[in-house]
Amino acid sequence: MNAASWLLRRLIHAAGLLLAVLVLNFVLIHAAPGDPAVVIAGEMGGASTEVMDKIRADYGLDQTLPVQLLRYLGRVVGGDLGHSFYFNRPVASLVAERMGATALLVVSAILTAFVLGTWLGILAARRPRGLAAQLVAVFSVAGFAAPVFWTGMMLLLLFASTLPIFPVSGMEDVGRPKLGFAHAIDVAHHLVLPAMTLALVYIAQYSRQSRAGMLAALAADYIRTARAKGLGEGRVVYRHALRNALIPVITIAGLQFGQVLAGAVLVETVYSWPGLGRLAYESILRRDSPTLLGILLGSALMVILANLATDAAYRLADPRMRGA
Amino acid sequence: MNARSPTARAARAFLRNPAAMVGLVVLALMVLASVAGPALYGVDAIDIVGPPMSPPDGEAWFGTDYLGRDILAAILVGGRATMLVGVTAALISVSIGTTVGALAGYLEGLADAALMRVTEFFQVLPALLFAMVVVMLFRPSLVTVALSIGVVSWTGTARLVRAEFLRLKRLEFIEAARAEGATHARIIFRVILPNGMAPLIVSATLAVGAAMLFEGGLSFLGLGDPNVISWGLMIGQNRSYLLDAWWTVTFPGLALFATVMSVALIGDGVNDALDPRSAGS
Numbered sequence: 001m002n003a004a005s006w007l008l009r010r011l012i013h014a015a016g017l018l019l020a021v022l023v024l025n026f027v028l029i030h031a032a033p034g035d036p037a038v039v040i041a042g043e044m045g046g047a048s049t050e051v052m053d054k055i056r057a058d059y060g061l062d063q064t065l066p067v068q069l070l071r072y073l074g075r076v077v078g079g080d081l082g083h084s085f086y087f088n089r090p091v092a093s094l095v096a097e098r099m100g101a102t103a104l105l106v107v108s109a110i111l112t113a114f115v116l117g118t119w120l121g122i123l124a125a126r127r128p129r130g131l132a133a134q135l136v137a138v139f140s141v142a143g144f145a146a147p148v149f150w151t152g153m154m155l156l157l158l159f160a161s162t163l164p165i166f167p168v169s170g171m172e173d174v175g176r177p178k179l180g181f182a183h184a185i186d187v188a189h190h191l192v193l194p195a196m197t198l199a200l201v202y203i204a205q206y207s208r209q210s211r212a213g214m215l216a217a218l219a220a221d222y223i224r225t226a227r228a229k230g231l232g233e234g235r236v237v238y239r240h241a242l243r244n245a246l247i248p249v250i251t252i253a254g255l256q257f258g259q260v261l262a263g264a265v266l267v268e269t270v271y272s273w274p275g276l277g278r279l280a281y282e283s284i285l286r287r288d289s290p291t292l293l294g295i296l297l298g299s300a301l302m303v304i305l306a307n308l309a310t311d312a313a314y315r316l317a318d319p320r321m322r323g324a
Numbered sequence: 325m326n327a328r329s330p331t332a333r334a335a336r337a338f339l340r341n342p343a344a345m346v347g348l349v350v351l352a353l354m355v356l357a358s359v360a361g362p363a364l365y366g367v368d369a370i371d372i373v374g375p376p377m378s379p380p381d382g383e384a385w386f387g388t389d390y391l392g393r394d395i396l397a398a399i400l401v402g403g404r405a406t407m408l409v410g411v412t413a414a415l416i417s418v419s420i421g422t423t424v425g426a427l428a429g430y431l432e433g434l435a436d437a438a439l440m441r442v443t444e445f446f447q448v449l450p451a452l453l454f455a456m457v458v459v460m461l462f463r464p465s466l467v468t469v470a471l472s473i474g475v476v477s478w479t480g481t482a483r484l485v486r487a488e489f490l491r492l493k494r495l496e497f498i499e500a501a502r503a504e505g506a507t508h509a510r511i512i513f514r515v516i517l518p519n520g521m522a523p524l525i526v527s528a529t530l531a532v533g534a535a536m537l538f539e540g541g542l543s544f545l546g547l548g549d550p551n552v553i554s555w556g557l558m559i560g561q562n563r564s565y566l567l568d569a570w571w572t573v574t575f576p577g578l579a580l581f582a583t584v585m586s587v588a589l590i591g592d593g594v595n596d597a598l599d600p601r602s603a604g605s
Binding site for chain 1: 533537544566570580587
C-alpha cells in the first residue's frame with residue numbers, strides 16, 4: 001500500500017474514533033441524573049432563568065434526541081464545544097490553550113522514561129546480576145505501586161525545602177521574560193520535577209522491555225557475526241543490537257500516550273502545571289461539565305494523533321511494516 | 325490433592341518465593357489493620373483529638389491533620405474504602421474484559437471486529453479522565469466510583485483473554501468437546517476458560533492494585549465518596565498543608581503504596597508459580 005492511501009485510511013479511522021467520542025459525550029450528558037440544562041450549566045451557584053433558557057435554546061433541549069445529537073455534532077464541527085459558565089469563556093479556546101503544556105509534559109515524561117529505561121535495560125541485560133539488574137527489579141514493582149500524586153508530593157516536599165534546586169510549582173517564573181532562549185530554559189527548569197515524577201512510573205516498564213529485547217538481540221546470529229568481525233563490544237551493543245531491541249519499546253511508548261496523559265492529570269494538579277489536567281481539576285471543583293467534556297474530547301484527540309504518529313514512525317523505522 | 329499435581333506444584337513454588345511471601349504478609353497485616361484496627365486503636369477518625377497539624381508524638385502516633393483529627397485513626401478506617409472499591413472495581417473490570425475477550429476470540433469474524441473496535445475506542449479515552457467525567461455527572465459514591473473504574477479499565481484483560489481464546493480454540497480437546505455436542509456456552513466457560521485461567525489470575529491480581537491506585541487518584545481529586553474516609557481523600561484534603569505538616573500526606577500515601585506493592589508482589593509470585601518459564605524475568 002502506498003503512503004497516501006495508508007494515510008487516508010488512518011485519517012478516516014481517526015475521524016470515526018473522534019465521532020464516537022462525541023456521541024459518548026452526548027450520551028453522558030443525557031444519561032446523567034437531572035435536567036440536562038442543569039448538567040450543562042454546572043453548579044454555578046444558581047444559574048439565572050435567562051441562562052437556563054439560553055442553554056435550552058442553544059442545545060435545542062425541547063427537540064427529540066436524534067435532532068439534539070445532530071445539532072450537537074454540527075456545533076462541534078463548527079468549533080463550538082460549548083460555554084464554560086465558570087470561566088465565562090468558550091470551552092474550545094480554554095482546552096486549546098492548555099493542550100500545549102500537557103503535550104510538553106507527557107512527551108518529556110515518555111522521552112525521559114524511554115532514555116533512562118532503555119539505558120537501565122541495556123545495563124541489566126549485559127550484567128544479569130549487576131546493580132542495574134537489581135535496580136530494574138525494584139523499580140518494576142515500586143514504579144507500579146507508587147501512587148503518582150503521592151510520589152509527586154514527596155518529591156515536592158524534598159525539593160521545596162531540603163534541596164531547593166528545582167521550582168515546584170507552575171511553568172514559568174512571573175518576573176522572567178516570556179520570549180526566546182531564556183524563557184525556554186525557565187520552562188525546562190520548571191518541567192524537571194513534573195516530568196520526572198511522571199516518568200518514574202514508566203522507567204520500570206521500558207527497562208523490562210528493553211532488557212528482554214536486548215537479551216534476544218544479543219543472542220542473534222548477526223551479533224555473533226559482528227563480534228567475529230572484531231567490532232568493539234560498545235559498537236556491537238549500541239549500534240547493532242540496540243536498533244532491533246528498541247522496536248517493541250517504541251511501540252509500547254507510543255501506545256501508552258493515553259495512560260501517561262491520565263497520570264499527567266494528577267501530576268499537573270500536584271505541581272500546578274497549567275495544562276489540561278489542572279484545568280480538569282479546577283472544573284471538577286466548580287462542577288463545570290462542558291469544560292470537563294471538552295477536556296475528554298481534547299485528550300482523546302491527542303491520543304489519536306499520538307497513535308497516528310507512532311504508526312508513522314514505526315512504518316519509517318521498520319521497512320517490513322510498509323506492506324501492512 | 326496429589327503432591328505432584330500442577331496446582332500443588334504452583335502452590336509450593338509460590339510459598340517458596342520470598343518476595344511473594346513478603347507481599348502476602350504485608351497484605352494480611354493491612355487487611356487486618358483495616359478490619360480490626362479502628363476498634364483496637366479506639367480513636368474516632370472524625371473526632372478532634374488535639375491541635376491542628378501537631379507532629380507525630382506519643383499522643384497521636386502519626387500526628388494530626390489540618391483540623392486536629394488523628395491521622396492513624398483515619399488511615400485505619402480509610403483502608404476499608406480503598407480495598408473495597410479496589411476489589412469491586414477489579415471484579416467488574418475483569419468480568420467485562422473476560423466477556424468481551426472470550427466472545428471476540430471465540431466468535432471471530434464480524435463479531436470480533438466489532439468488539440475490538442469497541443475495545444480500541446475505550447483505549448483512546450484516557451481512563452482517568454473518562455472516569456472523572458462519569459463520577460462527576462453521576463455523583464460520587466462508593467458505587468459510582470467502583471463502577472466507573474471497572475467500566476474504563478477492562479481493555480487490557482479483553483485483549484489478553486481474546487489472545488488466549490484464539491490460541492486455545494484451535495487445539496484438539498476443543499474439537500473433541502465440540503464433537504461430543506457441547507454447547508457454545510459450555511465450550512466457552514467450562515472448556516476454554518479454565519485452560520486460559522493462569523494469565524487471567526495474574527492480570528486480575530494486578531487489576532486489584534491498579535484499581536486501588538485509581539480510587540486513590542479519584543479521591544485525591546475530590547471525586548471519591550465525600551462521606552467516606554479513604555487514603556486518597558486524606559492526601560487530597562491535606563495537600564495544601566504538605567509543607568507545614570508532612571505527616572498528613574506521607575503516612576496515608578505510604579499505606580496505599582505498601583498495600584498496592586504487596587498486591588503487585590503477590591501477582592508477580594502467582595505469575596512465576598503458574599508459569600515457571602517466566603520466573604525471574
